[in-house]
Amino acid sequence: MNQPQKTFESFEAAALYCPQCRSAMPVRKKLLLLLPNGELYDLLCSRCFSSIGIKKEEKPPPHIIPPGQQ
Numbered sequence: 210m211n212q213p214q215k216t217f218e219s220f221e222a223a224a225l226y227c228p229q230c231r232s233a234m235p236v237r238k239k240l241l242l243l244l245p246n247g248e249l250y251d252l253l254c255s256r257c258f259s260s261i262g263i264k265k266e267e268k269p270p271p272h273i274i275p276p277g278q279q
């Protein structure tokens with residue numbers, strides 16, 4: 210089976226200020242916690258891997274199915 214590659218880490222386009230590197234660095238998104246209504250991500254500096262932020266991505270509950278679609 211060919212499935213699209215799914216990884217728990219991905220690069221974010223946005224850069225955040227890293228106090229360790231003392232400059233804005235690209236961040237690496239790491240899944241931290243699964244919430245009932247979303248996912249919590251740890252934002253790690255792509256150079257020194259220290260945590261420089263947390264991002265919550267809210268997702269709608271999966272039980273809603275659009276009507277009229279098969």
Ligand SMILES: [Zn+2]
Binds near residue numbers: 227231234257258259
């Ligand atoms: Zn850093």
